[in-house]
Amino acid sequence: MPMLNTKGFGDELQKMGFSFYSGVPCSFLKSFINYAMNECEYIAAANEGEAVAISSGAVLAGKKAVVLMQNSGLTNAVSPLASLNYPFQIPILGFVSLRGEPGTSDEPQHELMGKITTEMLDLMQVEWQFLATDLETAKGQLWQANKCITNNQPFFFVVRKGTFTDEFLQKEMVSSCTNRIKRIKNPTIKEEMPLRYEALHIINGWKDNQTAVIATTGKTGRELYEIEDAPNHFYMVGSMGCAASLGLGLALACRDLDVTVIDGDGALLMRMGSLATNGYYNPGNLLHILLDNHTYDSTGGQSTVSVNTDFVEIAAASGYTNSIYVHNRKELKSALSEWKQSGGLTFLHMRIANGSKSRLGRPKMKPYEVKERLQSFIKQ
Structure with a gap:
């Protein structure tokens, strides 16, 4: 044959x-x-x-x-x-x-x-x-x-089987990631649990024209859209759990772009293997923010199993350069500013309150129009 x-x-x-x-x-x-x-x-x-x-x-x-x-x-x-x-x-x-x-x-x-x-x-x-x-x-x-x-x-x-002639592996993959900073939850620090809308306001106000923002499916993207509809936003409308992987591909392919992924606990739990992949390839221009309310807020507020999951420890063990628990809005602002200065693959975990903005709308642009707009932003 x-x-x-x-x-x-x-x-x-x-x-x-x-x-x-x-x-x-x-x-x-x-x-x-x-x-x-x-x-x-x-x-x-x-x-x-x-x-x-x-x-x-x-x-x-x-x-x-x-x-x-x-x-x-x-x-x-x-x-x-x-x-x-x-x-x-x-x-x-x-x-x-x-x-x-x-x-x-x-x-x-x-x-x-x-x-x-x-x-x-x-x-x-x-x-x-x-x-x-x-x-x-x-x-x-x-x-x-x-x-x-x-x-x-x-x-x-x-x-089909037997299609390709033999090609032997000449080089092995080598990971170059080194974990520098891990800040776990500190019971002595006052912890706030802002609404997701409030946390998104802080993140949106921090971003600049060198940043692409990927918002996970559901109310995260919808609330970000209501705060501001910007050409550097990408609102995921499906593919639950894939936001961090989409961000990895973008960050690896465009090293001079800062990529921020805003994730949810239900979505991250669905494809938690992405933490290991991200940690292995360790792009310094990727910031991964988890807003964790222990619920599937977009589908009626059913509980997730994140209450027993130490995401900071898992991200650190997976190879994230920085893995940080964020106790309050002040720390969120500080962590965002710190990342902008020093970079490095970074995971921020912040607990937020249940609930969302009332009468929440949806993006009026078609998904492919959102994609094309982001691609134009990246080319610029």
Whole structure:
């Protein structure tokens, strides 16, 4: 059976401008992943949905990004593909393996996914093709895929077993992060629990024209929108838990931009592996703020399980350079000013009160218009 020359194919992708990769390993894709790690910028994600969000963040910065995953992980990527990439029209190039292909022998856990992989892509309105094993044919497919990307549509290649020729890993990933500061909750300091609206006012008043602000889905983005609708704001309307990963991709792809992510406890708990990924790659231009009210405020105030979770300790153990508990509004202002001066991957955890602004509106711009406005801001 003929095989696709991995290096030749990867080099062709680079000629088209695809040099930013994120993914989760699969044995069918191992040689292609090795190529990406050897020749390009590759971000190893904790899960496939995170990889999609990281790549999407890089696209916001003007990169052409690739995501790699096993088809079992396509289920994990459904949320961002359906509620981030689709409404915001963020185009990524995907490669998904076809474990459990009907008519082949594979492990039992891949049987169902093998049957429904392409149907899932169809349902999500993602254009796709089986990747050819002939390099010249594959080059033609890349031109078709690139046309979709240019039109702000994602495109996926479905990869069968034995598609890629061997490519051996030449360099290992090395983490350079060092934890400098950890400030845990101090019972002797007076603790305030402002409303989220009040905390957002402070954050919004602090930002400058070198800062992009990503607000997690739900009332966080809606309240920020009511405080000020600005071109450097990105209001996530879905893909719960992906804000920090989107911020990572943006921060890595645009190092001269300050990226601030405003997260919620329910969202962060949903994809807490993002803390480990962020800590490993440790971009000094990323500030991650958690406003924690122990509830799912946007869906009726049901309790989360964050009451027993020490986010400051977890962020510090994950490799954040600075991990700080914020007791009150004065400390929040001080921590923001300190970060602006010294930088470093920083996590701020602040407890806030339950509840939100009454008669809260929603952004009137369409999601893809918010994306395009942010991209224009970044280019400037």
